Amino acid sequence: MTEELLSTQAAAELIAAEIHESGGVAYWTRYLTNNRREDRKPPHRVPFQRIGGGAFYLRHDVADFIAFEKSRRVGVLKLSGRAAEALRAFGIGEAGGGTTGRKLDYTLTAQHDPATGTPYVQFVIQDPLLVFRIEPGQLRALHAEIADALNAFERWAK
Structure with a gap:
């Protein structure tokens, strides 16, 4: 047959x-x-x-x-742990997510560590909830990377 x-x-x-x-x-x-x-x-x-x-x-x-x-x-x-993690990271199958990533919903506040007296920035991503402590040197590097990305974007837009 x-x-x-x-x-x-x-x-x-x-x-x-x-x-x-x-x-x-x-x-x-x-x-x-x-x-x-x-x-x-x-x-x-x-x-x-x-x-x-x-x-x-x-x-x-x-x-x-x-x-x-x-x-x-x-x-x-x-799905394997890594595959499930990737789907969650991009927000695939979730509101606000997709194959190109999520829309960034965040708050950024200057803080002062009471224990050490060290200044830092608290960067909070709202969904999924993630909280990061960014030290001044790392903040300067991040600022430079964002400026470079913005410049590249402006070149592409022309």
Whole structure:
């Protein structure tokens, strides 16, 4: 008994019919094409077969991928500590987050350490809550880096 082979287009249509919240057939066609690239490290490689000039997928391999992707999207899939940390760091799947990072919500206040008398700046990131103590030398270096980044941004904007 032979199993049905699906073209990239047919596989993309099947995935799009099952996973509605992505970009449709065009998105899944690109996804499958990129998934075949050896230089990519996707979280789930969809097996395919080259026949002539085309790539074809077994229906059960596409069904396995759909099950994987659905479980990943609802959080059933257990990610490694580092992968979960990266998703949390960028805020992927959270309000205000995305693949390019989170919007920075912070407060910055000058402080004076009562125990040592040393001045410092307290930098508080609101979401996720993180509190940093920045010493004057580090603050100067941070200021220079921010100025350099701003200058680069202004050059790009021209």
